[in-house]
Amino acid sequence: MKTEVKICGLKTAEAVERAVALGASHIGFIFFPKSPRNIEPDDAGRLAERVRGRTKVVAVTVDADSDDLDEIVSALSPDILQLHGSESPARVLSIKALYGLPVMKALSIREAGDLDRIDPYVGIADRFLLDAKPPAGSELPGGNGVSFDWRLLDALDGGVDYMLSGGLNADNIGHALALTGARAVDISSGVESAPGVKDVKLMDAFFEAVRRADVERPRSGSKT
Numbered sequence: 192m193k194t195e196v197k198i199c200g201l202k203t204a205e206a207v208e209r210a211v212a213l214g215a216s217h218i219g220f221i222f223f224p225k226s227p228r229n230i231e232p233d234d235a236g237r238l239a240e241r242v243r244g245r246t247k248v249v250a251v252t253v254d255a256d257s258d259d260l261d262e263i264v265s266a267l268s269p270d271i272l273q274l275h276g277s278e279s280p281a282r283v284l285s286i287k288a289l290y291g292l293p294v295m296k297a298l299s300i301r302e303a304g305d306l307d308r309i310d311p312y313v314g315i316a317d318r319f320l321l322d323a324k325p326p327a328g329s330e331l332p333g334g335n336g337v338s339f340d341w342r343l344l345d346a347l348d349g350g351v352d353y354m355l356s357g358g359l360n361a362d363n364i365g366h367a368l369a370l371t372g373a374r375a376v377d378i379s380s381g382v383e384s385a386p387g388v389k390d391v392k393l394m395d396a397f398f399e400a401v402r403r404a405d406v407e408r409p410r411s412g413s414k415t
């Protein structure tokens with residue numbers, strides 16, 4: 192099986208084009224001013240135009256209000272909205288209705304009970320992004336380069352469609368995929384040389400490691 196890969200937090204043409212050349216199924220743009228990966232909607236729109244139709248374009252927002260969402264959707268024309276804040280199921284529903292776009296709801300995981308937060312969004316969010324909780328003191332809800340205990344996902348309902356996220360890199364992705372059977376993964380700081388600076392060599396290494404794991408694990412994608 193071919194694992195879907197989302198490369199998140201892109202800011203340059205070089206990184207966007209390399210991600211797509213490597214086979215990224217999704218590319219993500221961050222709209223969160225405190226992030227070193229923050230990008231203006233018009234700049235993201237120009238980058239997305241270079242690769243439109245060859246990958247899915249994801250707009251990542253954090254409890255954005257409707258004015259900000261309007262501006263982002265109009266400038267970027269994303270394929271997917273990733274909601275990375277504390278958006279309620281009702282808010283997710285209303286955003287879906289407003290823009291007619293699929294929503295990926297990010298949820299942070301640290302302990303078994305955190306998986307219960309998925310239930311209220313089932314049938315509302317189109318997909319989940321399961322990320323680690325931010326370390327104490329971090330101003331960022333995502334992009335912190337920390338992992339959660341992947342074994343917690345043993346308890347996940349097999350019908351939940353999710354991307355595995357949080358602290359992934361070329362060294363740990365094989366183990367993460369073998370343990371979880373995830374069909375889709377998301378990475379940001381694991382392919383950066385400094386916060387917000389994507390490194391094409393690290394991107395190459397990550398895709399190589401994912402494709403190696405794809406060859407090694409069962410075609411069904413079932414857990415090993």
Ligand SMILES: O=C(O)c1ccccc1NCC(=O)[C@H](O)[C@H](O)COP(=O)(O)O
Pocket residue numbers: 199200219221223226227228251252253275322331332333334335336337356357358359377378379380381
């Ligand atoms: O990456 C950010 O700076 C960010 C800021 C605010 C909200 C979300 C953010 N990132 C969302 C992502 O999808 C990241 O790829 C995800 O959190 C994993 O990041 P990392 O652990 O660095 O691979």
